[in-house]
Amino acid sequence: MKKATILADAAGSPDPEVGLRAVLALRRLLERLEAIQVNNARAQGWSWQAIAEALEVSKQAVHQKYNRKGRVR
Numbered sequence: 001m002k003k004a005t006i007l008a009d010a011a012g013s014p015d016p017e018v019g020l021r022a023v024l025a026l027r028r029l030l031e032r033l034e035a036i037q038v039n040n041a042r043a044q045g046w047s048w049q050a051i052a053e054a055l056e057v058s059k060q061a062v063h064q065k066y067n068r069k070g071r072v073r
Contacts, residue, residue, distance in 0.1 A: 004029060038066045
């Protein structure tokens with residue numbers, strides 16, 4: 001995860017352009033990682049409630065975000 005470390009360092013930059021671009025890249029990375037882990041959990045039989053608890057969000061929020069047409073993104 002060398003790229004994530006580089007981005008985390010850049011997010012603390014005093015230059016707002018560098019810092020904000022790094023924050024955006026980290027947000028996108030986080031979204032991809034979350035989707036991968038939700039998919040992994042569903043493949044292993046986890047309920048939407050268990051996933052929601054692990055992510056500290058409501059069941060409705062996680063279900064709405066990831067259950068598009070019966071598939072996890």
